[in-house]
Amino acid sequence: MTSATVTGSAPAARTYRSYSQPWWRRILLTREFAIIALLVVVFGWASANVANFNSPLTVYFLGLDNAEIMLIALPMALVIITGEIDLSVASVVGLSSVMVGILHQDAGLSIPLAGIIAILVGVVAGAFNGFLVAYVGLPSLAVTIGTMALFRGLAVGLLGTTAKTDFPDKWTNLAQQHIGTSRYPVIVIPILVLLVVFVWLLHFSSFGRGVFEIGLNDEAAHFSGVNVARTKLILFVLTAAVSAFAGIYITLRSGNARGDNATGDELKVIAAVLLGGVSIFGGRGALHGVVAGVLLIGVIQSAMRLQNETVNVINIVIGALLVLSVMSTSVLAWLSKQSARRAGLGTLRRRQAVASSSSTTER
Amino acid sequence: MTALTLNPSEISPVRRILGGALRSREIAVAVVLVLVIAATTVKNDHFLFGANGWRDLLLTPSILLLLAVGETAVVITRNVDLSVGSVVGLTAYLTGRIFIAHPGTPIFLVFLIGLAFGGVLGLVNGVLVAWGRVPALVITLGTLYIYRGVFLSWAGSNRVNASDMPDSFLNVGTKQILSIPLLTIVAVIVLAIVGYYLYSARGGRELYAIGSDPDAAQLYGLKVTRRILAAFVLSGAMAGLAGVMTAAYYGTVSSNAGLNLELQAVGAAVIGGVAIFGGSGTVWGAAIGAFLLVTINRALPVLGVQDFWQQFVVGVLIIGSIVLDRVLTVRRDRKIIEARDNA
Numbered sequence: 001m002t003s004a005t006v007t008g009s010a011p012a013a014r015t016y017r018s019y020s021q022p023w024w025r026r027i028l029l030t031r032e033f034a035i036i037a038l039l040v041v042v043f044g045w046a047s048a049n050v051a052n053f054n055s056p057l058t059v060y061f062l063g064l065d066n067a068e069i070m071l072i073a074l075p076m077a078l079v080i081i082t083g084e085i086d087l088s089v090a091s092v093v094g095l096s097s098v099m100v101g102i103l104h105q106d107a108g109l110s111i112p113l114a115g116i117i118a119i120l121v122g123v124v125a126g127a128f129n130g131f132l133v134a135y136v137g138l139p140s141l142a143v144t145i146g147t148m149a150l151f152r153g154l155a156v157g158l159l160g161t162t163a164k165t166d167f168p169d170k171w172t173n174l175a176q177q178h179i180g181t182s183r184y185p186v187i188v189i190p191i192l193v194l195l196v197v198f199v200w201l202l203h204f205s206s207f208g209r210g211v212f213e214i215g216l217n218d219e220a221a222h223f224s225g226v227n228v229a230r231t232k233l234i235l236f237v238l239t240a241a242v243s244a245f246a247g248i249y250i251t252l253r254s255g256n257a258r259g260d261n262a263t264g265d266e267l268k269v270i271a272a273v274l275l276g277g278v279s280i281f282g283g284r285g286a287l288h289g290v291v292a293g294v295l296l297i298g299v300i301q302s303a304m305r306l307q308n309e310t311v312n313v314i315n316i317v318i319g320a321l322l323v324l325s326v327m328s329t330s331v332l333a334w335l336s337k338q339s340a341r342r343a344g345l346g347t348l349r350r351r352q353a354v355a356s357s358s359s360t361t362e363r
Numbered sequence: 364m365t366a367l368t369l370n371p372s373e374i375s376p377v378r379r380i381l382g383g384a385l386r387s388r389e390i391a392v393a394v395v396l397v398l399v400i401a402a403t404t405v406k407n408d409h410f411l412f413g414a415n416g417w418r419d420l421l422l423t424p425s426i427l428l429l430l431a432v433g434e435t436a437v438v439i440t441r442n443v444d445l446s447v448g449s450v451v452g453l454t455a456y457l458t459g460r461i462f463i464a465h466p467g468t469p470i471f472l473v474f475l476i477g478l479a480f481g482g483v484l485g486l487v488n489g490v491l492v493a494w495g496r497v498p499a500l501v502i503t504l505g506t507l508y509i510y511r512g513v514f515l516s517w518a519g520s521n522r523v524n525a526s527d528m529p530d531s532f533l534n535v536g537t538k539q540i541l542s543i544p545l546l547t548i549v550a551v552i553v554l555a556i557v558g559y560y561l562y563s564a565r566g567g568r569e570l571y572a573i574g575s576d577p578d579a580a581q582l583y584g585l586k587v588t589r590r591i592l593a594a595f596v597l598s599g600a601m602a603g604l605a606g607v608m609t610a611a612y613y614g615t616v617s618s619n620a621g622l623n624l625e626l627q628a629v630g631a632a633v634i635g636g637v638a639i640f641g642g643s644g645t646v647w648g649a650a651i652g653a654f655l656l657v658t659i660n661r662a663l664p665v666l667g668v669q670d671f672w673q674q675f676v677v678g679v680l681i682i683g684s685i686v687l688d689r690v691l692t693v694r695r696d697r698k699i700i701e702a703r704d705n706a
Binding site for chain 2: 136137138139141142143145147148149150151152153156157159160161259264267270271274280281310311312313314315318319320322323326327329330333
């Protein structure tokens with residue numbers, strides 16, 4: 001290139017196709033679609049083969065039992081797409097449950113007022129997480145392991161081993177009611193509202209593009225004008241606020257405010273999000289996959305329960321599914337590397353070898 | 364030829380060693396530990412000088428100590444092992460079943476089987492993480508479910524009771540040599556071996572190199588895959604050993620054996636100064652962190668704090684220690700920059 005010799009006429013302007021793959025391949029050959037397909041297959045198989053699975057009650061309990069996982073999974077997906085993680089969500093659920101119980105029964109506040117205060121407590125908890133991660137710059141894994149113990153400790157410490165169980169029937173019934181005469185419980189409405197909000201936020205707003213950019217490369221995101229710290233703070237606040245709402249729901253649904261409500265749910269939420277195709281490295285994922293991931297776990301659970309399998313076997317299946325779903329990405333990458341090698345793309349192969357080895361030891 | 368590129372430090376070696384010790388994380392955590400023990404003993408001298416005070420002080424942390432040692436080896440390589448709690452439960456139950464099937468099994472052999480079995484479970488994690496090129500957080504989260512599920516469906520509604528295990532094995536759980544519990548001695552010997560290996564052996568240093576910069580380690584020609592595999596096997600083996608010790612110490616193995624221990628193990632490592640993003644920290648620190656966690660939990664009720672607040676204190680400790688780390692790093696960086704600018 002150093003000796004520029006102009007030969008012949010100026011080169012013709014190059015044209016590029018908008019996409020390298022036709023639209024149906026772009027839609028069908030994604031992880032999200034694979035999970036949706038698996039969900040349809042499992043649902044179809046269970047409807048045909050599992051006794052009583054086809055009844056309206058199944059759908060009702062599916063919604064009722066997985067509501068809190070579904071609620072928390074939505075903001076959690078955004079947090080994981082930025083490359084962070086929040087392990088403290090289940091503890092916020094417990095804390096909010098205890099707050100509702102104490103505020104309603106000891107302070108005599110009405111349920112809506114107690115609920116609003118509980119959500120505000122959740123916002124404070126999320127702001128604490130977000131401040132430490134985004135502004136102090138601490139790793140979110142360590143911070144939220146700490147706050148997981150902290151918030152849970154607060155919840156258990158406030159209530160001890162006692163439980164608040166005296167809630168007005170009006171509210172506990174509402175948490176279990178059907179929508180009109182349909183088979184869906186009322187909690188589906190807030191789930192749908194939040195789903196619309198988060199789909200808009202992640203996939204149709206500039207905030208959402210920032211979320212993906214941060215996950216891919218937060219320095220590049222910073223230089224392209226994304227406020228990285230503020231985005232992360234907002235996401236941690238949103239996650240904790242939604243978790244607090246889930247805590248209110250759990251309290252009313254079970255009529256039971258206890259410090260140890262929802263213990264261990266953080267791992268269920270993360271398992272569902274990762275199963276739904278969100279990359280733990282950040283920068284990749286979509287909410288329709290996350291919804292399918294939550295539903296898949298829910299359907300497998302209820303089908304296996306109807307088959308009289310114990311919760312232990314169900315846990316084995318969910319764990320294996322999680323491992324297989326992340327392994328499949330690596331296997332596919334390995335296969336495409338092999339085919340690239342066969343095609344004799346020497347430089348490409350070398351570049352891919354470096355790229356894949358660089359991701360060996362990251363989380 | 365003889366000109367040194369770097370002049371030796373002008374500060375005397377004694378002051379350097381002293382200064383290093385004062386700044387070291389291990390000493391800081393140890394001081395907190397001693398303060399907690401002292402405060403609790405002043406409040407109630409049974410805590411240290413009571414009939415079982417001294418023994419319990421040393422004995423109760425030994426299981427978490429082993430887990431923290433294994434977890435440290437994994438965290439140093441910029442990975443994490445969340446499955447250790449489930450491995451403890453599974454191995455503890457296996458121990459019970461061995462004694463039910465073959466009551467005369469030598470105790471030493473049972474410990475070896477536990478170690479090997481835990482190692483195999485760790486190997487599964489390691490193979491999936493290192494060869495599958497998949498994040499450890501996800502894989503070990505999956506195996507956490509799988510191992511616990513296997514444990515619970517194997518156990519069903521059975522539990523291993525003290526009467527199922529021979530007295531000689533249960534005595535191991537409480538036996539003391541020169542007033543020091545046997546299990547603590549085992550844990551400390553393991554700690555010393557692993558600590559020495561990480562501090563001075565080539566394999567140990569390579570773990571730090573991998574954790575500091577995985578790409579650089581790969582380009583430098585280190586056997587990254589093999590080392591990570593080894594770290595996971597070590598973590599599994601430690602959890603297996605801890606499982607056998609759990610069976611010996613508690614005498615029963617119920618369905619919640621080892622439950623939620625993984626986060627305590629990570630917490631102990633973090634409190635002990637092991638960076639969660641790898642490349643720094645020692646098993647000594649993690650061991651003292653484990654000691655501190657368990658001792659604080661036992662000290663709170665004595666100090667008049669209801670034991671519901673235990674988790675809260677643990678959370679404060681973890682957050683406090685990582686914030687402190689951050690503050691110290693920022694200050695040190697600033698000093699280094701100042702020194703460079705003044706030079």
